[in-house]
Amino acid sequence: MARRGSGRSSPYKRPDRFTKQAQREGYAARSVYKLQEIQRRQPILRRGQRVVDLGCAPGSWFVYAAEQVGERGVVVGVDLEEPVSRPPWAKAIVGSALDTPAEVLREALGGPADVVLSDMAPRTTGDPTGDHFVQIELARRALALAAELLVPGGAFVCKVVDGEDAPAFVDEVRAAFDKVKRYKPEATRDRSREFFVVGAGFKGATAAPPPP
Numbered sequence: 001m002a003r004r005g006s007g008r009s010s011p012y013k014r015p016d017r018f019t020k021q022a023q024r025e026g027y028a029a030r031s032v033y034k035l036q037e038i039q040r041r042q043p044i045l046r047r048g049q050r051v052v053d054l055g056c057a058p059g060s061w062f063v064y065a066a067e068q069v070g071e072r073g074v075v076v077g078v079d080l081e082e083p084v085s086r087p088p089w090a091k092a093i094v095g096s097a098l099d100t101p102a103e104v105l106r107e108a109l110g111g112p113a114d115v116v117l118s119d120m121a122p123r124t125t126g127d128p129t130g131d132h133f134v135q136i137e138l139a140r141r142a143l144a145l146a147a148e149l150l151v152p153g154g155a156f157v158c159k160v161v162d163g164e165d166a167p168a169f170v171d172e173v174r175a176a177f178d179k180v181k182r183y184k185p186e187a188t189r190d191r192s193r194e195f196f197v198v199g200a201g202f203k204g205a206t207a208a209p210p211p212p
Contacts (some may be wrong), residue, residue: 027064046069
């Protein structure tokens with residue numbers, strides 16, 4: 001998960017109750033509560049699963065997913081930066097998800113994935129339209145990897161920045177999964193345009209769109 005702009009006036013630098021809660025509970029970022037709410041509303045993470053976490057740094061989703069699957073499960077994360085922390089049964093690949101082949105992830109998992117998570121976002125430039133299109137490119141890459149990695153019936157959680165291409169992307173997810181829902185968790189900041197699309201019941205690689 002790329003960091004946002006570092007300007008002193010950025011609202012993302014101001015600690016709120018979720019930031020303080022993450023600090024108390026030992027998570028690297030407040031974003032863990034977005035995934036936690038999704039899991040509460042639509043449980044997709046279970047003991048013993050194989051999970052891929054795209055955009056895993058600084059590590060809050062990474063650690064939470066590993067906690068949910070337990071020591072009999074496996075979580076493999078990919079990010080340009082090393083996550084701050086990880087349990088011993090979680091593995092991190094430092095690199096770009098745009099360049100990491102599905103075969104590398106499948107080998108690290110020890111088999112196909114049950115769940116693919118993506119909290120990927122670009123480094124923001126201040127141009128909302130440009131940032132939206134770059135983020136949708138990351139989301140489509142996540143969906144393409146999910147199509148190659150997921151077992152039939154598997155699940156997909158992906159961050160989306162709302163904008164011109166967002167409805168088309170959600171339709172692409174609908175084509176590949178039996179059940180699709182949109183969530184905007186409480187931990188999402190008020191001014192943020194992000195939401196999360198959750199696909200359950202993966203139909204198989206033939207139902208997914210071709211890789212971008």
